Amino acid sequence: MTTIKVAIVDDEELARKLLREYLGSCDDVEIIADCANGFEAVKAVTDLKPDLLLLDIQMPRLDGFEVLELVGREVNVIFVTAYDKYALRAFEVHAVDYLLKPFSLDRLREALKRARVRLEGKQPMPAKELVAAARVPGSHLERIAIRDGANVFVIPVSKIDYVEAQDDYVSFRSEGKSFLKQQTLAEVENVLDPAHFVRIHRSYILNIDRLSKLELYAKDSHAAILRDGSRLPVSRSGYARLNAVLK
């Protein structure tokens, strides 16, 4: 049997200690990373390429789902949490298993067995779209996690000025900086709160709190002027959507 390379991610020292102790008694498992938060986890996945993440959900700054969204294609995951309310979401992102704290060594072994089946079967990893689909319906994203290599940026949605489509990527514009993420603009539109974010153009989603004024510059076409002075094109249907929200 090949050895499974595991990364442990939990913000509690004791919880990691328990996982280390349990894993120590399992055969063919090697702990290659021990991460105290989501940022360390993303870095570990990038640098060390583990086969499996044992991932806590409620962690500071970057939660377990956000970690998975950032590294989803590269690793299998077993969630380890005290909360049962995320179980459905966990399986929607194709988690191998979902362990409820406190759990027994036998239960962990069972989860590892499933992971091994998944690894040897070479089943396809969850696609990004599935991760996005796992959002609780009706809820909106509160922050955007963006990965640049091993670096992770977390941007509260209220700090986003606008989102621009660029080929296979979208660019989030926030506080004078741009952050690229591999995603479609339609996906972004779906997870942002429509009361604040409006698709004003095929290539643009605008945070309406940033809107300073609308200018008519040709028949049927407008330009949105933002507070910082930048100009974005507004299509005819975008203008109608904008009016509906601003009303």
Next chain:
Amino acid sequence: MHPILASRSRTLLYTAAWLPVGAMLTQVLVRGGSIGWNEAAAIVFPMCFVYAFICQASWYICTALPLRERQPVQLIASHGLASGLSALVWVGLGWVWTWLLGFVFATEGLESRYQEQMLVLFVSGVLLFLLAVAFNYLLITFEVSQRAESKALELQVLAREAELKALRAQIDPHFLFNSLNSISALVMADPAAARRMCELLADFLRGSLKLGSEARIPLSEEIRLAECYLDIERVRLGSRLQIDREIDPRCEKCLVPPLIMQPLVENAITHGVARAIEGGVVSLHAERNGAGVKIIIENPFEPETVPRNGTGVGLKNVKMRLASHYSGNARMDVNKNDGRFRVELQLPCEHS
């Protein structure tokens, strides 16, 4: 009890309301042609005074015949009969009184001139009585609706108290699961610490149950429970949680509603320290000021983090409980700045 006659001021007001009625009836008698102003007034005003009270007898009939429960025919018959009888008695009494007045004014045949007006007086008497009936029904309806309203209010208060009681006794199950997981981790590595954690957890659970069932407890007990909770969380969070405690011994005897600090201390951990990568210091501070006691709970928070669901529920409950317990004599101030979240309670210091 009769709503008007039960209070002296209402009786006076009611009697005064009859003065214009007296004036009107006086004019009716004078217009009749054969009675002078003085005599008419002397006849009518005492009659009105007496009739004012006769009419109030209708209140008892009205309570015995509630509008909604009786047939209209029955209502009309009863009140018609009562008003007719009352007016008859009244006009009769009026005749006797006029006959007596005949001696005072030394005028011949005053009572016979009165007799000519008896029909008019009788009709007026019936109408006045019916007016009193209508007025009484109005009073009864008003009273019933007022009673229903105060009952509804009372029920609302009771329901809220029950709700608050249930809330304050609630222990977050995830706190338990996480604590049990910590114990599970400690069992092999540090059995003594695992045992200590079990004891802390037992103390905390016992304390919550006991304090939750009492109406008021000394502040010292509330603080002890909070410390027990923080000790447990310190095992879980390790060096990420530091505690800074500054309690003025003079406020330990003050009585407070149980578990009034607990939700705030729990917030300080779940929304503060546990969500900060580096952790931080939770400070508990209590001091006497004037006749009151000031309690401050402070924790670090990351301004970048967005509020998680459930934020604000604990704060709202504490605020509601302060309002229901101290009715406006207590205050809760919340402010955030410089990465610190600070809740300040200002309560009167009560003693048993």
